[in-house]
Every structure is written in C-alpha cells, then in structure tokens.
Amino acid sequence: MRGFGGLLLRDLRVQSRQPVRFLVRTLSQPFLLVFVFTYVFPRIGQGLRAPGGGESFTTVLVPGVVAIAVFIKGVQAVALPLVQEFGYTREVEDRVLAPLPVPAIAMAKLTWGAIEGVVAALLVFPVVALVPAEPANLAVQWPQLLAVLALGPFLASAVGLFLGTMVPPTQVPLLFSVVILPITFLGATYYPWAALEPIRWLQIVTLANPLVYIAEGFRMALTPQLPHMTSGLVLAALAAFAGAVGYAGVRGFQHRVLS
C-alpha cells in the first residue's frame, strides 16, 4: 500500500513542479470555448440559444465544458505520459519493478488521472462563472454532482489508460484527429443528448461515446432544468464504462510491460 502511495507521490511531484503548465493545459480549451460561444457570440449579436429557446447557451455549455475538461485531462494525465514511458526510453520500468502486482501499478496511474480530472473540473468552474457575457443558470444538485465528480474523472482516466497502452508513439497525432476530436465534438457537450432527437441515428450512435455520460451527468447535476438522462442511467453507464474500459486499460498495461 505504501508503494502505491509512492507512485501517486511521484506523479504529484512531477505535476506540481510545473503549476503554470498544468493550469494552461487544463484551462486553455475550456476558456476558449466559453470565451467564443458565451462572450464573443452574444456581444456580436451572433446568438446561440438552448434548444427550445428558453435558457442561454451558457447554461447549455457549462456542463459540457466541465465534461470536456475532465475528459481531456484523462488523456493528458495518463495516455500521453504512458505513450512516452512505454516508448524508446522504457522509463516506466522502474515503477513496473516496484514490489506491487502489475495491475496495482496500472491502478495507481488510473487513480492519479482521476485526481487530476477532479482538479480540472474544479478549476474550470471559475472560468465558466466569470467569462460569459450571459451568466449560466445553475441549480446545483450536490449528491448528483459528487457522484459524477467521483465517476466521471475515473472514466476519463480509464480511457486515458486504455489509449496510452494501445497507441504507439508514432500514432499520437492520429490519436487526436481520429479519437479525441470526434469524442469531444460528439459527446453531448454542446447540446443535451435528448435534443438530438431529430437526428435519431446520431443520437443512437453516440451512446457508444463515454463522454456523453460524463456530459449528461454534469448536466443533470448542474443544470437539471435542461433535458438530461435520468440519474440512474447516467450513473450506471458511467460505472459500467469505467469498469469495462478500466479493465481493458489494466490488461493493456500488463501486456505492454510483461512478455
């Protein structure tokens, strides 16, 4: 157990050495999204409204932006470092030789990614509160928020672990265009999932996108007045995806370090 803590401490040390870099990497995309869609657009009269026209677009976007920040953090904190550490330098080796079962070493990475995801979510809140020209109409549901804050970052980190063990270093640029961008654009982040009703095929296809459940989860927890999936469905899907993708990620890690 102390070895597990040591692995987490190492990641904390590496991350805390560059706080500015951490902030920039965490906030740049959420800031730009919120700035363009909820500050620039209303100011230049290029309006976007929530489906049905009642709520401001800020209210639609806030849960989506938090979800994107959490998801991207899973990739930044877990997938990209692992791709490097598994690569030419094999520098993950010293950690693999730590006296812990190999799955526990993978779980330490997963846990660290989830912790970074929670921090990312908390950092994004002030941005979405301060930047928009039209304020978001939030009605925070605390129990739901805590549940989503526990499960969402864990799922994002599991996706990061899975990708990090699957992708060779030369394929990282492809990772972004083939995996990350489609997931973030089609993850019910800019619209509630229920609003896709007129494009039924897309609504069904995107059910396979794990980010949909993170975004719908934050929607249910922050802006419950907008259409959202039921809490039972969201939490069950988050847990099921986290379990399945996390399992695949841990197996992938084992395959990469043992031959």
Place this chain on the structure above:
Amino acid sequence: MADPPPAAISTRDLRKVFTGGSGPAVTAVDGVDLDVRPGEVFGLLGPNGAGKTTTIGMLTTRVVPTGGTARIDGIDVAARPTRVKRRIGVVSQTNTLDRSLTVRENLTFHGRYFGLGGRESARRADELLARFRLADRRDADVNTLSGGMAQRLMVARALLHRPAVLFLDEPSTGLDPQSRLALWEVLRGLHAEGQTILLTTHSMDEADQLCERVAIMDHGRILALDTPTELKKAHVEGAPGEATLEDVFIALTGRDLRE
C-alpha cells in the same frame, strides 16, 4: 543440522517461447539450469540473440516463462513476482531513468515505491549519491547526465532497497573505457561486501575480470558453465595460460555472424 541456505538464483529447465504476432514461434530460452550461490558474481556470456536478456527478463519477473521454474532466494518467480521484486535490483541495458525527476528524486521515489518512508529514502539516496560520486549533480535533470553517470545512477537506484540479488544486463555496453573501469570498481566493491550479482555481457574481458563463474549461452542453451580458468583449460587447446575467454567463446559458439 540446519538446511543450507537456498541458492540466490536457481532455474530448472527454464524455457521461453515467444508466440503471437505474424512470425513463427521463437524459442528464446531452451531449458536453462542455473544455480548462483549467495555472494557470487556470475556472468552470462553469449552472442547477440543468445537468450541472455530473456533469461534475465524471466528472473526479474518481466518475462513470463513458458516452461520450467526460476527461483530467487527460494521464491518462485512466476508464482510470487511481487515478493521476488522486493529482493532484486535491476540495471537494464538501456537508460530507464525517470526523465521527469531529478537525479536525487530518481533515488528517493524508488525508495518510496519500495515502501520506505520519506526520511529513510532520503538518507539512503544521499548515502548512495556520495558513494557513486553523484552528490554534486543531485538536483540535476537526468537528461544532462553523461552515459557513465547515468549508469552509476541506475546502479545506485537498483541498490537503494538493499536487494538480495543485483542484475545487470550488459552494463558496460556504450560506456567509455574510464566509465567501464569505474563500473568494474563498483562491482568489485559490491562483491567484497557479499552482494550477489548476475550480469550479462558479451565482453570476454569483463567476464574474466569480474565473474567467479561464467555460463556461455547460445541459441537459448547453456553450452558451458565453470570458472573462467576451468573453461579455458577445457575448451582451448595449447597452453591454458595464454588462452582467453574469447577463445573459449569462439570455440563454443563458432565464427558465424549473428546479425
């Protein structure tokens, strides 16, 4: 009468067949029997592709045997890898230092992975930095170390948790003559303290200088195993005083190019 202590390293009919991928199955290690005594410096000698690194991989839990058994301090490597990892220190062929940490942190976090407390890790790290003449580089980025310094730091890291057996995989490959002599000094010092060491090499000189016993490997099998002196007597005609291990090596493995 008490039982004699178990061999530091013991293998019986140890095998590794690599399958999978598109190519045919490759037998890397083909029935190896070894017994290394506590306190012994043992050399595994062989041309490239002989199976040395795969053998070390199995003894250090990173390669899963497909047949036979391997024990470290009497503990089965395949059945109890976590307990084995506690007892071994590993210096890999390539530089696997953690590039995100400083010189000293590479040691202190290694201690943490092995469950040492912060103070104990720091004390051991400083002790080893002094011993390996790295104290003035303690806060340096590991990317700035020369090959010889990186090698010394890897040996220091492998010793930090006081392993029963130290493994070095081709430790002097790529080192300049001064660094190689310095490494030999270090290994002789460790031997004098009773450290059990298994090293692989294709430098005959290194094996002759350092090892009490040498196993010559090729095509996954051990062709000969004895002290350097006995090997020269047994396998080279003419005056044994003039024979070198290189003569033994060529006599056993032939002159054909391997790659």
